[in-house]
Amino acid sequence: MANEVVDQGRRRFLTATTAVVGGVGVVAAVVPFIKSWEPSARAKAAGAPVTVDISAIEAGQKVTFAWRSLPVFVVNRTKEQLAQLQGLEPRLLDPKSTDPDQQPKYAQNEARSIKPEWLVVIGLCTHLGCVPDFVPDIKPEPFDANWKGGFYCPCHKSRYDIAGRVFSGVPAPKNLPVPPYHFVDDTHIQIGVDPQEAG
Structure with a gap:
């Protein structure tokens, strides 16, 4: 047995073959593991822009759409509602919408929108994340005798005007x-993409 001749060529072939098969096995095991780090199709879809049809939203009406698992309010404001925005400034915490984290530059105006009649806001109270009620009528309400239309959070009584600007003296700290x-056109809005990024 000690005198047997070792076939070096065969030994190299078996070593190389074993290394190749082992390498393929490692790659086969690692690829699914690395793939698992990528977001799923469902997660990608959840963060994707959403195009919504606004053609059926009547003047004075709010419709809620989902984007990134968040409720997004789209409101078709009336001329009467828009006229009320100017008189409310002394009662608001941030009437000029100065916090850049609360709206893009193109919505940093009194109406907080691209087109004055269309409001697009995330429908979560900035206090603890409750969904505020839409109270569009311009009339006295139990929570505000001088109500001019807007949003009222039933959880802790925070109030926002029809532009989503928060009133002073309520728990909510921001608009x-x-x-x-x-x-996209006169009847469709794409939520999740700024105008300059739209192509």
């Missing part, structure tokens, strides 16, 4: 956020 959005 309702305006998400990135743009008008």
Whole structure:
């Protein structure tokens, strides 16, 4: 047995073959593991922009759409509602919408929108994340004798005007956020993409 001749060629062939098969096995095991780090199709879809049809939203009406698992309010404001925005400034915490984290530059105006009649805001109270009620009528309400229309959070009584600007003296510390959005055409809004990024 000690005198047997070792076939070096065969030994190299078996070593190389074993290394190749082992390498393929490692790659086969690692690829699914690395793939698992990528977001799923469902997760990608959840963060994707959403195009919504606004053609059926009547003047004075709010419709809620989902984007990134968040409720997004789209409101078709009336001329009467828009006229009330100017008189409310002394009662608001941030009437000029100065916090850049609360709205994009193109919505940093009195109406907080691209087109004055269309409001697009994330419908979560900035206090603890409750969904505020839409109270559009311009009339006295139990929570505000001088109500001019807007949003009322039933959880802790925070109030926002029809532009989503928060009133002073309520628990909510900030205006309702305006998400990135743009008008695709006269009847469609895409939520999740700023106008300059739309192509």
